[in-house]
Amino acid sequence: MLRRVAASSPDEIAFVDDASRLTYADWDRASDRAASFFWNAGARPGDVVALLLPPSFAYPVAYLGAAKIGCVTAGINPRFGPSEVENIVTGSRAVVVVSDGDVPGADRVVAPEELASGEDEPPDASGAPEDPLAIVYTSGTTGSPKGATFTVANIDAVRRIEGALEPTLDRTSGLQATPMTHMGYMTKIASHIARRSKTVLMERWTARSALELIETERITHIGGVPTQLALMMMDPAFGRSDLSCVRSILIGGAPASPDLVRQIRETFGVPVQVRYSSTELALCTATRAGDSDRTVAETVGRPLPEVELRVLQPKSDGIGEVVARSPAMMRGYWNDQLATREAIDPEGFFHPGDLGFVDDEGNLCLAGRTKEMYIRGGYNVYPVEVENVLREHPKVALVGVIGVPDPVLGERGKAFVVANDPADPPSVEELKAFVAARIADYKAPDVIALRAELPLTSMFKVDKAALETDGMD
Template identity: 35%
Template structure:
């Protein structure tokens, strides 16, 4: 894919990163030189190398240079503290670690004998053009799960899976040759690496990396670089809707978002107030990539309340307990060095047990209603936090909500809501919110406790870290 991009797209602009502008021909040459640098470092076929750095042109060159040299990419979450990064780098047996010195005040020192290389140094340009033969069944990357409920595990994917999966993603997302793609999603995450970089190489889109999201800077880049493609979480679109001068956003054409619960009103406002011509959503996970995606022409209700239809070659079914099961070519090759966890995740018939709860609507579109581990039982009734959070978000004063189950002597468990109020919202008490909830949901769903927070604890991909909330009780 990478080598052919030079032939397919040649002098078209491939990367814009600050003052740096590279054509596809120039980018591929730099990637081949980086492959030579990795070979000179002693990286052999199948060796793993970690990248712990923000989105940048150098990240792209390093990652695809490593793959061109036959190596295996291990991206590390930039929000991790040193000890958390060290755990993943150690467990992946990385032969080297590439970092951006001083990013977010983090400086990493690797285990003895493992070189730490500054991405901004001359390392990537130090090799002669080089490439090793790889097979479609070779492992391409090990991406560690976000670890919202426990220790992250490394999901292994091969080259062929990724190419097939993101060819379909690019088609349904309406990514076109010549598109200009502002990359807010971090490259250490599947959404950034594969729906971002891989899809852009497949289609010939210009990659515009953002190291840290800032709405003013994003608007400036959208206007100056004539950005057409802008995927991101729902919060991104809330920020864009608040931009006063919408003329600066005029070039935007294609949007992609995803979350278990997106207000229908948000989708309507995106379509009515922003220039996007297409808006895709979907459901996926580190262990299986894309599972379902929405289709062109889906209604705002379908985009907001469902995750779309199963992807080509992917089977989805709902187990008796409501868990979403997935089977097909996109399911990971297993967790790195963890056969027990792999066997727990993928059953003997090849079904991946996702840990998510869901159902199908009458059109066959998947709805995700929560996490199996998050579900709690109130007096014999199953309570799903994502559903309760969706109700709470309808309160005019509530900006964000997260619900967990806490022990209760009489009912076994009851709900506790952690709530972030909107700036400038009128004062609301816990009792007010509980009373409001009683009018709108079944008694067993109503949170018995409410705790107000300035912010919910989020991981770098924007997911609420419920394990941290559980510690608060």
């Protein structure tokens, strides 16, 4: 596909890195040389090429170079620690790692600039539909990162489903607001190429730099996790930024409160689409153009084309375990059959560990994570529900809720809150009264702690594991 687009639109910009531009023709030629380099280095179809790189031209060049000779690309998040990196390198059995520095556990490390030394005409050894193409590692918030493996057919299914959802999108521009190892890039590479999209790379995401790039590069579509959108609106430069180029906003990767969705729609003045997926699913549900404010603010939409969704063993309130399957979801975890069998049931449904229910209009409403739910005095409490209420308070910017041990109740709720304005934070009493007036008393957090910031994972989600450590204090 890259070769066809490079031939028909050679001068279209594929990537922007500061002042540099990479056209589709440049990308095709550079990935040819990378493919030849990998082949000459001994890589063969089915071998793993690992990439430990910041967002840069080298990443898509190496990714497509590996694909052209049937190799499997494993992305390693640069924010992972040495032990996580070593586990991925050894667990994936990577034959070569592309990186700017030393890589623990690697047999061979090559610098990105070495990829340009290959010949212009690589061997033609691209994979068949069922051959693995990419390994996307989970963020590790529930344990060691696992490698979700996607085949050529999976990646093409993502392209097909994305195209059916928004068939008119073409030549869009966006920010690479998460590491390129994220499933949002790794599994949507074919969609990127098919739409001749322009992606502006960010080595390190900050709200201020994102606002500046949206203005200077005239970004048309913004995508990110809810925390990133919240931080952008909190930045003092937000009101001074020219964001008239923005045409739509996509929120995914973590639950967004109804209040935050409404705030984004009102502040940016553009349509907002909310999506639900996981690393393993690649895509699952989404709100649609024309959906009501309530639907966009309070649900994660309906299943995408070719996606089957079920809610298993619903309780009296309708809440049960959310499972889904589609031709776009991972084939399994790389070199981990046990974890694959635990995650994908005999009918082919993936179990992401989320709780929710389907409303009367067919929209999925999330209630929390199976592993995050805690039991207070015999009552189930879903942190996401409590978080959504706290986010509605006008003085609250970010929030995380966890369950902590209690000798009497078994578990009790503890909320960590970041104020919109550090000079005018809400009081603990104010927040407790606000929550108590809106949800059942047993759901209200027993303890509320104000913080200047919350710990975030490598994917900009609130790090619940770090909060649990803090919560014991």
